[in-house]
Each structure stands twice: as structure tokens, then as C-alpha cells.
Amino acid sequence: MITLKSLHKSYVTGNNSLHVLKGISLEIEKGEMVSVMGASGSGKSTLLNVLGILDNYDSGEYYLNGMLIRDINETKAAQLRNRTIGFVFQSFNLISFKNALENVALPLYYQGVPRRKRNQIAMEYLDRVGLKDWWTHLPSELSGGQKQRIAIARSLIGKPKVILADEPTGALDSVTSMEVMDLLQEINDTGITIIIVTHEHDIAMRTQRSIKLKDGVIETILYHKSTYKAVSSF
Amino acid sequence: MFDLDKWQEIFSTINKNRMRTFLTGFSVAWGIFMLIILLGSGKGLQNGIDAQFRQDAVNMIQFGSGTTSKTYKGLQAGREIRFTNEDYEFLRKSIDGLDKVSSRYFMWQNRVISYKSEYGVFDLISAHPDYIDIENATLTEGRFLNQIDIQKRRKVVAIGEPVRKALFKNGKSPIGEYIKLNNIPFQVVGVFTDKNERDATRVYLPISTAQMISGGADRVHSFAVTSNLSAAESEVLEKNIRTKFAERHRFDKDDQNAMWMWNTLKEYKKFSNLFLGIQIFVSIIGAFTIIAGIVGVSNIMIIVVNERTKEIGIRKAIGATPLSVVSMILFEAVLITGLAGYIGLVLGVGVLSLVSSILPQNDFFQNPQVDFTIALVSTLVLILAGTLAGLMPALRASRIRPVVALRDE
Numbered sequence: 177m178i179t180l181k182s183l184h185k186s187y188v189t190g191n192n193s194l195h196v197l198k199g200i201s202l203e204i205e206k207g208e209m210v211s212v213m214g215a216s217g218s219g220k221s222t223l224l225n226v227l228g229i230l231d232n233y234d235s236g237e238y239y240l241n242g243m244l245i246r247d248i249n250e251t252k253a254a255q256l257r258n259r260t261i262g263f264v265f266q267s268f269n270l271i272s273f274k275n276a277l278e279n280v281a282l283p284l285y286y287q288g289v290p291r292r293k294r295n296q297i298a299m300e301y302l303d304r305v306g307l308k309d310w311w312t313h314l315p316s317e318l319s320g321g322q323k324q325r326i327a328i329a330r331s332l333i334g335k336p337k338v339i340l341a342d343e344p345t346g347a348l349d350s351v352t353s354m355e356v357m358d359l360l361q362e363i364n365d366t367g368i369t370i371i372i373v374t375h376e377h378d379i380a381m382r383t384q385r386s387i388k389l390k391d392g393v394i395e396t397i398l399y400h401k402s403t404y405k406a407v408s409s410f
Numbered sequence: 411m412f413d414l415d416k417w418q419e420i421f422s423t424i425n426k427n428r429m430r431t432f433l434t435g436f437s438v439a440w441g442i443f444m445l446i447i448l449l450g451s452g453k454g455l456q457n458g459i460d461a462q463f464r465q466d467a468v469n470m471i472q473f474g475s476g477t478t479s480k481t482y483k484g485l486q487a488g489r490e491i492r493f494t495n496e497d498y499e500f501l502r503k504s505i506d507g508l509d510k511v512s513s514r515y516f517m518w519q520n521r522v523i524s525y526k527s528e529y530g531v532f533d534l535i536s537a538h539p540d541y542i543d544i545e546n547a548t549l550t551e552g553r554f555l556n557q558i559d560i561q562k563r564r565k566v567v568a569i570g571e572p573v574r575k576a577l578f579k580n581g582k583s584p585i586g587e588y589i590k591l592n593n594i595p596f597q598v599v600g601v602f603t604d605k606n607e608r609d610a611t612r613v614y615l616p617i618s619t620a621q622m623i624s625g626g627a628d629r630v631h632s633f634a635v636t637s638n639l640s641a642a643e644s645e646v647l648e649k650n651i652r653t654k655f656a657e658r659h660r661f662d663k664d665d666q667n668a669m670w671m672w673n674t675l676k677e678y679k680k681f682s683n684l685f686l687g688i689q690i691f692v693s694i695i696g697a698f699t700i701i702a703g704i705v706g707v708s709n710i711m712i713i714v715v716n717e718r719t720k721e722i723g724i725r726k727a728i729g730a731t732p733l734s735v736v737s738m739i740l741f742e743a744v745l746i747t748g749l750a751g752y753i754g755l756v757l758g759v760g761v762l763s764l765v766s767s768i769l770p771q772n773d774f775f776q777n778p779q780v781d782f783t784i785a786l787v788s789t790l791v792l793i794l795a796g797t798l799a800g801l802m803p804a805l806r807a808s809r810i811r812p813v814v815a816l817r818d819e
Contacts, residue, residue, distance in 0.1 A: 254732070269723075283729055290415065330728065
């Protein structure tokens with residue numbers, strides 16, 4: 177599903193160049209649930225942005241679903257994000273003036289699905305995350321866990337192949353965190369690849385393997401489930 | 411272009427951000443409103459001054475005899491010039507380009523006019539039948555003086571509406587009644603109105619009758635003529651009259667004291683220049699008002715886009731293309747400025763017509779109104795400006811990288 181070959185990325189600010197990703201090679205299979213861990217500044221968020229085609233990279237290769245992602249224009253990137261990637265953010269990033277239903281339905285608007293149809297589909301997804309009765313509520317009227325579930329419903333509605341979650345439980349208490357993880361696990365069980373950036377061990381433990389980044393390179397890969405065998409070293 | 415779904419999305423955004431929408435819309439509506447008021451007031455001022463001139467025929471030349479101040483062909487200065495009925499005939503026959511012609515004989519006697527027990531003091535004007543057109547007066551009853559009155563020196567008068575009101579209090583028609591001037595009975599033949607109130611409180615009598623009762627023989631004091639000429643032609647006519655009369659009465663044609671002249675068209679021309687000045691002034695202020703509006707709209711659009719950075723980032727992350735971001739912001743700008751501009755237009759025109767209906771008749775300000783084309787064009791200009799003002803930040807917004815927009819503070 178995702179293949180990275182010696183990926184490099186630097187940020188240039190003025191005269192300073194910050195080398196964030198220093199050659200990342202990685203293979204993520206379809207249907208995997210992977211966590212990316214690391215201290216702040218280790219490059220995990222940058223990696224997620226590159227994977228989500230929110231940011232470009234300097235050298236190396238990135239294949240998403242068999243397609244080389246390099247130097248693609250913004251319009252193409254937007255369409256790819258819309259149809260293959262779902263995002264879940266730590267701060268939810270719901271649109272504050274839209275209600276739960278409209279937030280969930282928004283990706284379908286950019287797919288050109290008619291309003292009635294997309295609201296109907298959005299309602300199904302709201303039902304799936306257990307918030308059907310809350311569809312009229314604005315994000316400000318919902319709890320953190322509810323907001324994250326809305327965000328997850330929104331990430332799912334475009335029928336993505338991959339879900340990228342950036343600290344999805346970072347703003348939630350431990351009970352709610354586990355509920356959100358249950359939901360993500362459920363989604364993973366339907367065959368959608370999930371990549372979670374986190375710094376919490378108990379969250380990482382719930383994924384099949386943890387990729388630990390340090391100073392822009394992969395330090396270790398931990399396998400949490402016996403069904404997965406070690407991949408050759410890198 | 412017309413995509414119902416897109417408009418629904420824009421409407422829902424506008425509807426849920428009412429304060430922002432109101433502020434943008436208000437600055438546009440206010441700009442248009444002020445512009446309409448400004449243009450309307452300028453027009454009202456112009457209408458007022460215009461109406462002042464329309465009280466008399468605008469193409470009138472008046473002239474009368476005076477006393478020479480220069481020696482001429484051996485004649486002394488200080489000589490009194492006397493015009494007579496012959497000059498009237500001469501004017502009619504020998505000067506080309508005249509439309510209406512009347513001479514006047516000034517009566518200095520007691521101007522008390524009475525009807526039965528009622529009396530009042532009014533201006534007594536002796537004139538020819540053409541004088542009604544020269545004064546731009548309108549007959550409301552009966553007839554004005556005619557040629558037979560002049561020939562037969564009839565004792566008849568035409569009176570103004572205020573005179574009729576003062577003398578004929580029982581509402582009875584004055585036609586055929588006799589009023590007394592200096593104890594001489596005159597039959598009322600007509601009633602007239604004049605837009606200029608001072609010109610309306612008058613009593614007109616035939617010049618021949620006036621000359622007879624005041625022992626004036628064939629003496630004439632002044633003439634009033636109208637023409638259908640342009641301002642430049644009118645000046646030529648004025649010079650022509652002066653030259654011909656200087657020859658006839660043997661005075662230097664450059665001697666202003668020997669014969670005074672008053673050309674309303676020339677005066678009107680001066681005021682026309684004043685109108686032009688006012689119009690330019692109003693246009694400049696109008697242009698600056700529009701510029702202020704444009705700046706206001708641009709400012710708000712920039713703020714709006716900044717405020718929406720995160721929202722745009724979210725939209726882009728979930729699949730909004732740069733084009734869809736630009737069109738979203740642009741359509742919103744067009745919709746708000748268009749609607750607000752229309753509201754400002756309607757309000758401005760409404761206030762103008764309200765003012766013009768409640769404002770008492772005024773010599774200097776009448777019927778403030780706005781040229782609809784100008785109003786429409788300026789509204790469109792502001793809408794276009796609002797769109798362009800929205801375009802810059804919209805393009806910037808479309809280039810916002812989602813990463814930057816979504817970065818947690």
C-alpha cells in the first residue's frame with residue numbers, strides 16, 4: 177500500500193536548512209495498522225504530512241497504492257487526498273460553523289456528490305460512530321471524544337484506502353482514548369490501512385507494529401503481534 | 411458555472427457567519443448609499459439653480475436707455491438717450507433673429523390698485539402681448555393683452571394670481587370686473603401665474619395705454635426680446651442691437667451708460683460653468699467614495715481570508731482543489747457585495763425620493779435625483795472591485811499549504 181525508498185526532506189528557513197527526514201525506507205502492507213513513535217522533532221509529523229501528500233519531499237521515492245507520488249500539482253494532490261486518504265487530527269479540525277452532519281459530508285461535496293445523497297451517506301457514517309442523534313450539533317457543543325468520532329466518520333466517508341491519524345488521542349482522556357482506538361481497530365478490521373502517529377505506548381501497543389523514529393531515521397521497528405514476522409533490516 | 415450545490419455551500423457559509431457577512435456588506439452598502447446621496451444632492455443643487463433660470467425665458471435680452479458718458483461726433487457727454495415707439499418698430503423690422511419683442515414704459519405713479527373696498531400695492535408693468543412669453547408666465551384664466559388693446563389703447567389689465575387673491579376675496583372670477591389704477595377703471599381680461607413669486611404679483615397693461623394715461627407720448631424706457639439662438643449667436647445679436655441703436659441714437663457703441671443691456675443667456679452660460687464645476691467636484695468626491703469603498707472591501711476580504719486560514723486548510727486536507735477554494739471565496743465576495751450594493755442603491759434612491767417629497771420648495775435645492783445609469787455603473791464598479799479585492803486573498807488562500815494551516819498552535 178505504501179512504499180518509501182530513502183526519503184529525504186529538509187526545511188529551509190532563511191540560511192538555515194533543517195534536515196528532518198534523513199533517508200526513510202519503509203513498506204506498509206494493505207490492511208496494516210501501524211504506529212509511528214518518536215520524540216518531538218524526530219520527524220514523525222513531517223513523515224505523516226509527506227504520506228498524506230500535504231507536504232512534498234526532496235529526494236527518494238514514495239509509492240501510494242502503487243503510484244509514484246512526486247511533483248504532482250495541488251489539484252491532483254487534492255483529488256488523491258479526497259479519494260485515497262482519510263485524516264484524523266489531534267485537534268479534530270472540524271469546521272466550527274458546520275454541524276456534525278455537514279462536517280462528515282464535506283469530503284463528498286468535493287467528490288461532487290449531490291447534497292441529499294451525501295447527507296444520507298453522512299448520516300450512515302454518523303450512525304456507525306454512534307453519533308446519529310447528535311447530527312445537528314456544532315463541534316463546540318460536543319465533547320472531545322465525540323468530536324474525534326465525527327472526525328473519524330469524516331475521514332471514512334470518502335472510502336479511503338489509508339487513514340492517517342496524527343495523535344488521535346492526544347487531546348482525550350484514557351477511557352475515551354481507548355474508545356477511539358476501538359473504533360479505529362474496527363475500521364482496520366474492514367481492511368483499511370491505518371497509520372497512527374503517537375507518543376503514548378499503550379496506543380502504540382494496540383497496533384501491529386511500531387516504527388520508532390529518532391533524528392529523522394528509523395531507529396527500531398517493534399512487532400506487537402506474533403502473526404507478523406520481522407522484515408529484513410534496513 | 412451555475413452549480414446549485416456550490417451556491418448552497420456558499421449560502422450556508424454566509425448564513426453561519428452573519429457578523430462577517432454583515433460587516434463586508436455594510437461597507438459596500440454604505441459606499442453605494444453615500445455615493446447615491448452625493449450624486450443626488452449635486453443634481454438637486456443643479457435642478458434648483460436651473461429652475462431659477464427657467465422662471466424667465468433663458469434666452470432673453472433686456473436693454474434700456476441711459477445717459478451718455480462719452481462724447482460722440484461732437485456731441486457732449488451727459489446727454490439723455492430717449493427710445494420711442496419707432497425704436498420698437500425698428501427692432502421688429504431691422505434686427506434678425508428675434509423671436510418675441512416687447513417694449514416697456516416705466517410708470518412712476520402711485521401703484522395702489524383697488525377693487526371695491528379691497529386694495530393693494532402691486533408692480534405695474536406696461537408691455538406688449540409678447541411679454542407673457544418673455545416672462546415665461548402662464549395664463550390661468552381669460553386672455554393676455556393683445557394687439558388690438560395696444561392699437562385702441564384699451565384700459566385693460568392682466569393680473570397675477572396673488573393680485574387676484576388679494577383683491578377678489580369672495581372667489582368670484584375677476585374676468586370682466588373693473589379695478590381702479592390711480593382712480594382710472596381698468597377691465598380685467600386675464601389672470602396668470604409666474605414661477606417667480608415677485609414676477610407674479612404684477613399687473614400688466616398695454617404700453618400704449620400707459621403712455622397715454624401718464625402723458626408719456628411715444629416714450630419707451632426699455633425693451634425685452636427673446637431669440638432661439640445659441641449663447642455665441644446671442645452675443646452677436648447683443649452686439650448687433652447695440653451697434654444699430656448706437657447709430658440711430660448717435661452714441662458711442664462702447665458707451666455702456668448710454669444703453670444698458672442684460673443678456674440672460676450669457677448669465678445662464680456662467681451658471682452652466684458653475685454647474686460643470688459642481689459636477690466635476692461631485693464626481694471627484696464620488697470617485698473617492700468608491701475608492702474608499704474598494705479599500706474597505708479589500709481590507710475586510712483580507713481579514714476574512716486570514717480568519718478562514720484553518721478552515722481552508724481543513725477543506726484542502728479533505729480534498730478541496732485550489733480552484734474550488736478560489737471560487738468559494740470569490741463567489742462569496744460577489745454575492746455579498748452584489749446584494750449589499752443593491753441594498754445601498756435602493757436605500758439611497760429611497761432616501762432621495764423621501765427628501766424630495768418632504769423638503770419644502772426651495773430656490774436652491776430641488777428634486778434631488780440620481781442618474782440611474784451612473785448609479786448602476788458605480789454599483790457594478792464596486793461589485794467588480796469587491797470581486798478583485800476578494801481575488802487576491804483568494805489566490806493566496808488557495809496556495810495555503812494545509813500543513814501550515816493545520817499546525818497546532
